[in-house]
Amino acid sequence: MKVIAIVNQKGGVAKTTTTVNLATAFAALNKKVLVIDLDPQGNSSTGFGISQQQRKNTIYQVLINLIELKDAIIATNIPNLEIITSNTNLSAAELDLTKLKDREYILMKLLKEIKILYNYIIIDCPPSLNLLTVNALVASDEVLIPMQCDFYSLEGLSHLLKTIKIVEKKLNPKIKIVGILFTMYDKRNRLTEQVEDDVRKCLGALVFKTVIPRNIKLSEAPSYGKPAIIYDYKCSGAVAYMELTKEILERYGEK
Template identity: 55%
Template sequence: MITIAVANQKGGVGKTTSAVNLATAFAAIGWRTLLVDLDPQGNASTGLGIEREDRVKSSYDLLVDGIPIDDCIVRTQIPDLDLLPATVDLSGAEIELVEMHDRTGRLRAGLAEAHHDICFVDCPPSLGLLTLNALTAADRLLVPLQCEFYALEGLSQLLITVEQVQQRFNPELAIVGIALTMYDRRNRLTDQVSDDVRNVLGKLVFEAVVPRNVRLSEAPSHGLPAIVYDHNCTGSRAYMDLARELIGRLPEKRKAA
């Protein structure tokens, strides 16, 4: 299973929207896909239409209590897309994990029992133990980056964290790409930030950019990924383009039949 952490310690950059729609895009082409909601807010779970009362077991139970992942996963309305949901209990996991053995490797251990082709992990907007668990478990890191000035400062801190994780916990971790989100062509600053990021990081930055789009914002309130809610909107088409690019950057691993 290929595991991709979708992370940025800055909130409001389109991280959950990216994780949900990329996971849906991969499921749509027949990859058995798992989406792990590791954010205590549980927005990815809500965005896939999983009500709070249906989250009997969650990522908290897997991390803290060691419950087998098959007992925590719920099926979604999207064929081939499963979800490890999040509940508010996850907000206390940071404290509880501190005293635990292998506190940064518990997600990796839990995911070892999963039977999927690909896994996306929606991380919380911080660089705490939950995100460290995701980076330790991941083969690749995908970074959604909002096209605004302060996003660049946050990116530098994230890159430092990635280096530390590579040295201490997961030498196989690599950045698969930077995805520019909330792109507004009417704003000159957007173009400036985009140019700056591409000049510094080069081919790490995906060609596909995700625009500001009302339909992307509406979709979660209907419990649907945007590419199901309105597959023709500009935001959905951008995520489908991004998914195609991402496939081209993944290691060659034969999908299970």
């Protein structure tokens, strides 16, 4: 089994869209999947149609030891796919966790008891390199980095790669980057092409061949509480996420 963190400290790079659709694609391929919504905005929870009223037991309560992790797992409408939800209460976790011993390892220890139940656990991280994100990195086997093809994303990628190296050296020696994913890709934009060329030259095979195009259906789907793969499986965004999933499985030597 693999624990995959979807990470980028820059907001608006399709972390949640990637989490929701990658998890759905794995589930469609008969993999048992758990999504952990580790973002206080709770967008992954919303993307699966989980209402605020359904979020009684969240990842926040698990992290501060109010409930057991297994009691926070709820089913989605998608076979093979479960989720631990989030809401704005998670914003307080940073302060709460800071007081605890071995605070970087809390999520890793919690996941030990349920890993055997899943093929993939996918963590949607907040758009910052805070203690929640560090917990995700320490708990994960792999990191997937979504990024846009713009200058600021390029700058942020450099910072993120350094952070992952520090985590690997000091906290989680087994962590690896499964790949870097270009999102909101617009081939008509010359800057897109330039940034893509630079990143591919620098990082080579670490960059996925698959790119996720700008696509209105990807933007519409969350408002219906559905992943794009279910909302419109023929749209270019959904097709791209299925291709990404196959590419990841190839990297893992799976089908």
